[in-house]
Amino acid sequence: MAVIIDKLYTELNxxxxxxxxITASGTYGYCDEYNDFIDVSNIGAIVTKAISLNPRAGNKHLRIAETKAGMINSIGLENIGIEKFLETKVPLLNKKNINYIVNIAGSTLEEYVCLAKICNDNNIKAVEMNVSCPNVKSGCLEFGTDEDSLYNLVSEVRKEYKGYLIVKLTPNVTSIEQIGLAAEKAGADAVSAINTLKGLSIKINRVNGKYQKTIVQGGYSGAGIKPVALSNVNRLYKVLSIPIIGIGGIETLEDVLEFFAAGAQAVQIGTINFTHPDTAQKLIIELENYMDYNGFKNLDELKRELRA
Ligand SMILES: Cc1cc2nc3c(=O)[nH]c(=O)nc-3n(C[C@H](O)[C@H](O)[C@H](O)COP(=O)(O)O)c2cc1C
Structure with missing residues (x-):
C-alpha cells in the first residue's frame, strides 16, 4: 500500500x-534486501551502498564490532561496481518506483569523474559523493579532509554530472565549515553530514594465562555519534546556503526534530536499520502524526518554529 503524505513534502534545492x-548509504543495501517486507517506495529516498568504478571485495575480516552505543565497521567499500549496479539494481529500483540516490566512491579524481559521467549518461537523477569513508586506504577521505582537493574534485565532477549532486562530509576534520563551503562553491546542490567517526574496538579475553584481542578499526556510527553529528550540522547551517541532510545516530522522532532544530532539511537513517529495518517507515508515520497533533501544516512551518 503506497502512502503519500503531502504534508511531509520536502524540497531540497x-x-x-x-x-x-532517507536511508543512509551502506545500511540499506540496494533496497532489494528490504523490499519484501517493507514498502520502500514510501521512504523519501534511499541512498544506495557506495558504488565504485570496478567491483571491490572490501576489507578482510573482522569488519564489524558492536559498541555500547553503536558499531564500528571496516567494510572497505565492498560493492558490485557501477556496470553491474546499472545492469541489475537500477531496473529493480525503477520498477518498484523507489526514489534513490546513488552513493559513489573513488580512489582518484579520474575515477570520480568517470563515475559521474556514467551516472549522467544513464540518467541517474541524484548522486551522493562519498568523500568521507575512513576505512579505505587511499582516495575518498583524503579528498574530504582538504578543502582545495575537495573543491577541485567537486568542480570536475560537476562538469560531467548535470543531476542533483550531494557531497557527503566527514566529521574527521578541523573545520567542517571550510570543507562544506568548498563543496558549495564547487557546485554541490546539498551536503550530507556526517559520515562515520574514526573508531577502534578492542575486545580482550584472557585464555590460559594469555591475552587474546579482537580488534576492529574503522568507522564509528550509531546512537553514540548523535551529539557530534548535531554539532557538525549546526556549524554547517550557520555558514552554508545549500541544504544540509543530517546523519548520525538518528533512531527516534525526537532525534529527527533535534536535527531539524540544528538546521537539517532532511535526515538519513543509518545503523538502526540493522536492528530495526522498519525505522524509516515508522518515523514517517510518527512525524505526520506529530504535525497533525501540533497543528503544523507543512515542514517549513515546523522547522521555522524549531529553529526560532
Ligand atoms: C556498515 C556500514 C556501511 C556504510 N557504508 C557506507 C557507504 O558505502 N557509503 C557512505 O557514504 N557511507 C557509508 N556508511 C556511513 C553511513 O551512511 C552513515 O553516514 C553513518 O553510519 C552515520 O549514520 P548512523 O549513525 O545513523 O549510522 C556506512 C555505515 C555503516 C554502519
Missing part, C-alpha cells in the same frame, strides 16, 4: 522528496 526521511 531542486530535489523533490515525498518526505524528509
Amino acid at each position: 531542486g530535489l523533490s522528496l515525498k518526505n524528509p526521511i
